[in-house]
Amino acid sequence: MTNYLGPYYPSNLLLDPLKATNNSRIISISSCSTRRTIKWDDINYEKSFNVAANCDSKLAQTMFSQEFNKKYGHFGIKAVSFHPGIVRTEPNKNYLGSSTMGKALAKLGSPLFWYFTKNPTQGSQAMLYCALEDHEELKGAHIMRTVKKNN
DSSP: HHHHHHHHHHHHHTHHHHHHHHHHHEEEEOOOGGGOOOOOOTOOOOOSSSSSHHHHHHHHHHHHHHHHHHHHGTTTTTEEEEEEOOOHHHHHHTTTOSSHHHHHHHHHHHHHHHHSHOOOOOOOOHHHHHHHHHHTOOOSSSEOOOOOOOO
């Protein structure tokens, strides 16, 4: 749950300065995996670890944003979590693993992966939107922002 505690803990430590600042915002990266539920009976994934652990932490970030807005929105603070899309970064390149089968699938699927994913510049657009959008226009909670590719 480090992905969750990363934004949660500092946000709570900085609560007084956030309240004192006009139009402050908290931005965290989430994902489209928010369609699932958190595995409360094995929250630390001690029984089994898989990609669902990352999904749970991203869902927790979205839930945090929603609750933070309910509690502190009247102070002018907006908490936003956003889904940047699938971005071509090193962890995603190695997602299928280092097994022979994983490497073969990665080679075969590479053109499709490239076509349906975003480069880091495109992936950063959602974060920039959350940071730069007019405070009154920015909707709190979860944002899925699609940035058109410039081909």
